[in-house]
Amino acid sequence: MAPQIAAGSPQGRWVLTAAVLGSGMAMLDGTVVNIALRSIGEDLGASIAQLQWVVNAYLLALASLILVGGSLGDHFGRRRVFLVGVTWFALASALCGVAQSPGQLIGARLLQGVGAALLTPGSLAMIQGSFRVADRGKVIGQWAGLGGIAAAIGPLLGGWIVDNASWRWIFLINVPVAVAVLLVAARHVPESRDPEAARGFDVVGAGLGAVGLGGATYALIEHGSARTAYVVGAAVVGVACLVLFVVFERRHPDALVPIHLFASRTFSVANLLTLLVYGALGSMLFFLVLQLQVVTGWSPLKAGLATVPLTLVMLLLSSRSGALASRIGPRLPLTVGPALCGLGTLVLRGIDADTGYFTGVLPGVLVFSSGLVLLVAPLTSSVLAAAPDRYAGIASGINNAVARTGSLLAVSALPAVVGIAGSDYRDPAVFAAGYQQAQLICAVLLLAGAAISFVGLRDAAPVRA
Numbered sequence: 001m002a003p004q005i006a007a008g009s010p011q012g013r014w015v016l017t018a019a020v021l022g023s024g025m026a027m028l029d030g031t032v033v034n035i036a037l038r039s040i041g042e043d044l045g046a047s048i049a050q051l052q053w054v055v056n057a058y059l060l061a062l063a064s065l066i067l068v069g070g071s072l073g074d075h076f077g078r079r080r081v082f083l084v085g086v087t088w089f090a091l092a093s094a095l096c097g098v099a100q101s102p103g104q105l106i107g108a109r110l111l112q113g114v115g116a117a118l119l120t121p122g123s124l125a126m127i128q129g130s131f132r133v134a135d136r137g138k139v140i141g142q143w144a145g146l147g148g149i150a151a152a153i154g155p156l157l158g159g160w161i162v163d164n165a166s167w168r169w170i171f172l173i174n175v176p177v178a179v180a181v182l183l184v185a186a187r188h189v190p191e192s193r194d195p196e197a198a199r200g201f202d203v204v205g206a207g208l209g210a211v212g213l214g215g216a217t218y219a220l221i222e223h224g225s226a227r228t229a230y231v232v233g234a235a236v237v238g239v240a241c242l243v244l245f246v247v248f249e250r251r252h253p254d255a256l257v258p259i260h261l262f263a264s265r266t267f268s269v270a271n272l273l274t275l276l277v278y279g280a281l282g283s284m285l286f287f288l289v290l291q292l293q294v295v296t297g298w299s300p301l302k303a304g305l306a307t308v309p310l311t312l313v314m315l316l317l318s319s320r321s322g323a324l325a326s327r328i329g330p331r332l333p334l335t336v337g338p339a340l341c342g343l344g345t346l347v348l349r350g351i352d353a354d355t356g357y358f359t360g361v362l363p364g365v366l367v368f369s370s371g372l373v374l375l376v377a378p379l380t381s382s383v384l385a386a387a388p389d390r391y392a393g394i395a396s397g398i399n400n401a402v403a404r405t406g407s408l409l410a411v412s413a414l415p416a417v418v419g420i421a422g423s424d425y426r427d428p429a430v431f432a433a434g435y436q437q438a439q440l441i442c443a444v445l446l447l448a449g450a451a452i453s454f455v456g457l458r459d460a461a462p463v464r465a
Contacts, residue, residue, distance in 0.1 A: 004132060005130045005131050005132065005135075005190075011188060012130075012131065012135075012139070014184055014187075014188035014189070015126060015127065015130050015131070015188060015189050015190075016127070016139060016142060016143060016146075017184055017188075018082075018123075018126070018181055018184045018185040018188065018189050019123040019124065019126050019127055019143055019189075020123075020142075020143055020146040021177065021180065021181045021184070022082060022085075022086055022119050022120075022122070022123045022181045022185070023119070023120055023123035023124070023143070024146065025086075025089065025119075025174055025177050025178065025181065026062075026089065026115075026116040026119060026120050028157070029058070029093070029112065029116070029170075029171075029174065032157055032158040032170045033054065033055060033058075033158070033170065034055070034158070034285055034286055034289045034290075035158035035159050035162065035289045035300050035303060035304050036158050036161075036162050036167040036170055036300065037051050037054065037055075037289075037290065037425075038290065038293050038294065038300070038425070039162050039167045039300065040054060040105070040167050041425070041426075043167065044099075044100075044101060044102050044105065045102070046102040047423060048415060048420060048421060048423065048424060048425050049221055049222065049421070050102040050106070051425070052221050052411060052412060052415060053102075053106045053109075053221065054102070054105055054106060054109055055286065055411055056217055056221065056408055056411055056412055057106045057107070057109040057110040057113065058109045058110070058112055058113040058116070059113065059282075059404050059407055059408040059411070060110070060113065060213060060214060060217050060408055061110050061111070061112075061113025061114045061116070061117060062113040062116045062117050062120070062400075062404045063213055063401050063404035063405040063408050064117070064206075064209055064210035064213050064214065064401075065113070065114055065117035065118075065206070065210065066116075066117040066120060066121055066397050066400045066401045066404065067206070067209065067256050067257060067394065067397045067398060067401050068117065068206045068256065068397075069081060069085065069117040069118040069119070069120065069121050069122065069397060070121035070122075070125065070394045070395075070396055070397020070398070070400075071202070071256055071394055071397065072118070073121060073122045073125055074125075074391070074394055077191045077192070078122045078125045078126050078191070078192050079122070079126060079185060079189045079190070079191045079192070080191065081118055081119075081122050082118070082119050082122030082123060082126060082185060082189075083182060083185055083186065084118055085115050085116070085117070085118025085119030085120075085122060086115070086119050086178050086181050086182055086185070087115075087178070087182065088111075088114060088115030088118060089112060089115030089116055089118075089119060089174065089178060090115075090174055090175050090178035090179070091111075091115075092108055092109075092111035092112035092114070092115050093112060093171045093172065093174035093175060093178075094171070094172065094175055095107075095108035095111065095112075096108040096109060096112060096168075096171035097168040097169070097171040097172035098168070112171075120396075120400050121394075121396040121397035121400055123143075124140070124143065124380070124384070124396040125192070125396050126189055126192065127139055127140060127143060128384055128396070130189070130190055130192060138323055140377060140380055140381050140384070141318055141320070141321060141323055141377040141381070142318070143380075146315075146318075156301075156304035156305055156307060156308055156311070157170070157304065158170050158300065158304055159299070159300035159301035159302065159303055159304025159305065160301050160304065161173070162300040162301070163299055163300050163301040164301075202249075202252060202254055202255055202256035204248060204252070205245060205248055205249055205252060205255060205256035205257070206256055208241045208242075208244050208245040208248060209241075209242075209245050209256070211237065211238070211241045212237075212238050212239070212240075212241035212242035212244075212245055213238070213242070213405065213408065214238065215234040215235065215236075215237040215238025215239070215241065216234075216235065216238035216239065216242070216409065216412075217238075217408060217409070217412050218230075218231075218234040218238070219231050219232075219234040219235035219238060220409065220412035220413045220416070221412045221416075222234075223416050256394075257394070257398060258391060258394065261386070261387050261391065261394075261395065261398070264386040264387070265456065265457075266330070266382055266383075266385070266386040266457065267382075267383060267386035267387060267395075268456075269452060269453065269456035269457050270330070270334070270379055270382045270383045270386065270399070270457075271383065271398065271399060271402045272452055272456070273334060273338070273379065273449045273452055273453055274379060274383075274399055274402045274403050274406065275402050275403075275405065275406040276338075276406065276445045276446070276448055276449040276452070277338055277341070277375065277379075277406070277445070277446060277449045278402075278403040278404070278406040278407050279406030279407060279409060279410035279445055280341070280342075280345070280406075280410065280441075280442040280443075280445040280446045280449075281341075281372075281407070281442075282406065282407025282408075282410055282411050283407070283410040283411055283414050283438060283441075283442050284345055284348070284368075284439060284442045286411050286414075287414075287434075287435050287438045287439060287442075288348060288351075288439075289303050289304075290425055290431065290435075291351055291431065291432070291435045292306060292351065292361075294425060294426065294427075294428055294431050295351070295352060295353055295428045295431060295432045295435065296351060296352070296353060296355055297353065306357060306361050306362075306365065307365060309362065309365045309366055309369055310365060310368070310369045310372070313366070313369040313370060313372075313373050314369065314372065314373055314376075317373045318373055318376065318377050321333065321373050321374055321376070321377045321378060324378075325377065325378035325381055325382075329457075330378045330379070330381070330382040330453075330457055331453060331454070331457040333374045333375065333378040334374075334375060334378055334379060334382070334450075334453040334457060335450050335453045335454040335457075336371070336374055336450070337371045337372065337373075337374035337375030337378070337450075338371060338375060338446045338447070338449040338450040338453065339371065339446070339447060339450040340367055340368070340370050340371025340374065341368050341371035341372055341375065341446045342371075342442075342443045342444075342445075342446030342447040342450065343367050343368075343371070343443075344364045344365065344366070344367035344368025344369070344370075344371060345364070345368060345439050345442050345443040345446060346364075346439070346440075346443045347363055347364030347367060347368075348361070348364035348365070348368065348439060349435075349436055349439035349440060349443070350364075351364075351435075352432060353428065353432075371446075379399075380399070382457075383395055383396070383398075383399040384396065410442075410445075414438045414441065415434070415438075417437075417438075417441070418433075418434035418435075418437040418438045418441075419433070419434050419437075420434040
């Protein structure tokens with residue numbers, strides 16, 4: 001039976017609330033941690049590599065298993081898997097909040113990423129499987145805007161919590177939010193699944209993907225600190241598993257990743273753009289909040305306040321951006337958006353010890369947020385529109401996996417590329433030089449994404465079932 005819920009109806013608002021709170025909780029945790037990294041490092045005695053793992057353990061589990069989460073939702077019910085993910089995420093968040101060493105925190109973050117992998121694709125797939133086709137573009141725009149607020153408000157919330165309580169509460173606060181999500185989703189969200197989902201489950205594909213990303217991540221982060229044999233071995237295993245993953249998925253009848261989806265030019269180009277943009281976005285925020293604290297000397301709260309315009313712009317304009325893309329197509333927004341983000345990153349690259357907020361930070365944040373609001377909703381809508389409805393969960397999972405993989409690999413690689421290691425994040429002179437190089441690389445990735453959209457999205461057509 002075709003989805004019948006209308007945008008703006010009472011049930012529609014509840015479905016959107018559950019989806020936004022769930023995905024926003026996971027998205028918030030991906031950004032709020034950045035602002036607390038310096039405090040975590042000082043409290044637990046962590047090195048820069050361990051701080052990278054605090055970020056990347058979460059991203060690694062999320063990127064590795066989000067396809068599994070999307071597939072499980074299509075098989076067993078998107079709401080059911082979403083609820084399991086929210087519960088898992090809450091329990092893992094509590095473990096993060098009581099961690100007593102870098103190792104314990106990294107392990108808990110890994111578990112947290114598993115929960116996020118179950119709930120994240122389900123949040124968007126619930127919208128795709130519940131709302132009328134004519135309303136989806138608008139609702140996805142609202143979902144992207146409200147969810148983007150969670151990502152944007154992360155540094156502000158994290159700064160306030162670190163300054164006034166403890167970094168531990170950035171994790172513990174997830175528990176009551178998760179309870180609210182469970183109550184709303186269980187009561188108001190209809191169940192949906194793919195009636196044609198294959199009975200088998202691609203365990204081999206899931207394993208190859210997880211080991212491949214894990215090996216590559218270890219090699220990138222531990223290069224220069226771990227034994228050369230370990231790094232080389234991890235790199236070889238990682239690359240080999242990723243190659244085998246692609247080969248296996250092409251031949252497996254019940255593949256975790258339906259390769260035929262990539263026959264759509266829109267689907268392929270949008271995911272390539274996602275890889276570049278989210279790699280740049282994850283790294284830009286990672287370095288920016290540390291730069292404002294380490295070099296400029298701002299408190300965690302002040303560093304978080306610096307990004308408030310991101311929240312305001314996403315709140316005001318994201319739904320309009322989604323509606324605009326529905327009318328004119330994705331090519332123009334997905335070209336102009338990354339270009340503006342790249343320009344904003346170049347402006348933010350100039351932040352140093354003497355930078356003032358209104359002259360040195362606000363202009364770059366405004367330009368960057370203008371590009372981001374043009375980018376997020378059309379990118380998500382393009383991916384989902386390019387796949388048949390029956391693949392809503394897995395299409396969302398693929399795009400989310402690509403996004404997290406981009407962030408994972410960029411945050412893993414860039415510190416070493418720009419010469420930051422050990423406790424260098426505590427040395428303003430060393431960190432400042434690395435920051436400028438890292439932001440330049442991020443700007444190049446964003447501008448490359450704009451060029452790819454301009455060329456690749458021309459006359460693209462969606463896949464038909």
